[in-house]
Amino acid sequence: MSTAAQHSAPHDPPMETVPQLRAALGGLASLGIETELDTFEAALGETPLNEFEELGDRYRAYVHRNTSPEAVAGLTMSAAESAAQLRRKMAEAQAEGR
Numbered sequence: 001m002s003t004a005a006q007h008s009a010p011h012d013p014p015m016e017t018v019p020q021l022r023a024a025l026g027g028l029a030s031l032g033i034e035t036e037l038d039t040f041e042a043a044l045g046e047t048p049l050n051e052f053e054e055l056g057d058r059y060r061a062y063v064h065r066n067t068s069p070e071a072v073a074g075l076t077m078s079a080a081e082s083a084a085q086l087r088r089k090m091a092e093a094q095a096e097g098r
Contacts, residue, residue: 012067015060018044024063031075033066 013024025037040059047055065071077085 028066
């Protein structure tokens with residue numbers, strides 16, 4: 001099994017089987033993220049057996065990217081928090097002479 005498949009953080013849903021990966025992709029909808037479930041199902045039907053691991057890795061990475069603490073924080077941040085963060089980053093960059 002690949003390193004990506006073995007990576008597991010507390011925020012990661014189990015994704016070792018096709019049904020678990022389907023559930024993880026479907027769970028993205030609760031965060032308002034495109035689930036890619038239709039694309040996964042289509043790819044699953046067209047992928048040769050010797051390429052299943054690569055397909056799984058690609059979709060596990062998609063779930064990881066979209067369920068990371070940073071991604072979830074960005075999705076749940078209010079407009080005011082987002083504006084304040086942007087102002088802080090711009091001030092930091094200006095102070096560093098960028």
